[in-house]
Amino acid sequence: MARHISRLVAATAVVALSPPALAERPEYSFVEIGYQRVDFDVFNTSVDGDAYTLGGSLELGESWQAFASYGNAEFDFNVDLDEYAIGGGFHGSLSPTSDFVLNLAYIRAEASAGALSADDDGFGISVGMRNMITPRVELAGFVNYVDVGDDDFGVTGRAWYFLTEQFAVGANIGFSDDVTRYGIAGRLFFGR
Numbered sequence: 001m002a003r004h005i006s007r008l009v010a011a012t013a014v015v016a017l018s019p020p021a022l023a024e025r026p027e028y029s030f031v032e033i034g035y036q037r038v039d040f041d042v043f044n045t046s047v048d049g050d051a052y053t054l055g056g057s058l059e060l061g062e063s064w065q066a067f068a069s070y071g072n073a074e075f076d077f078n079v080d081l082d083e084y085a086i087g088g089g090f091h092g093s094l095s096p097t098s099d100f101v102l103n104l105a106y107i108r109a110e111a112s113a114g115a116l117s118a119d120d121d122g123f124g125i126s127v128g129m130r131n132m133i134t135p136r137v138e139l140a141g142f143v144n145y146v147d148v149g150d151d152d153f154g155v156t157g158r159a160w161y162f163l164t165e166q167f168a169v170g171a172n173i174g175f176s177d178d179v180t181r182y183g184i185a186g187r188l189f190f191g192r
Helices: 002-017
Strands: 030-042 045-060 064-075 079-095 098-113 116-134 137-148 150-162 167-176 179-189
Touching: 030 064, 045 079, 045 179, 064 098, 079 116, 098 137, 137 167, 150 179
Parallel strands: none
Antiparallel strands: 030 045, 030 179, 045 064, 064 079, 079 098, 098 116, 116 137, 137 150, 150 167, 167 179
């Protein structure tokens, strides 16, 4: 009996002193749909609108990803904006639960207001970090530069909560010189 108790005490001590299980690393193969509220400053005027977004990413090997996205925003004064992005990136492990991420994208924007329309294209770059702080919660932060029409620097933050292993809901917020965005999204992972 004393031997069983000593084994139980030893097993309990090992479990109590062991580090907690680490969260999984961020995943890069997913599809996403979302809603955003957008405040766009143009010609010293603030124009607000609602945007709907659709995007996806595919992990290519252990350190690369390709992605594409589409967004449609309807602003005040009957202004519509369609934005397309396609690109790729690199991700490298900073720890078992955190990745450094660098993305490059080609971006095309098309705006219309009644019979008037305009379009422009350029590129974007973002550098940041994705971190699984628990197996169910991911936080991400990025510094962004976009060169479509005018140069625009900004920051973006995202938080994801995993309802299941494959599905997460999230919130995001972004600030730049010309645009403020905040919204919600759902993300379905197919690489897990």
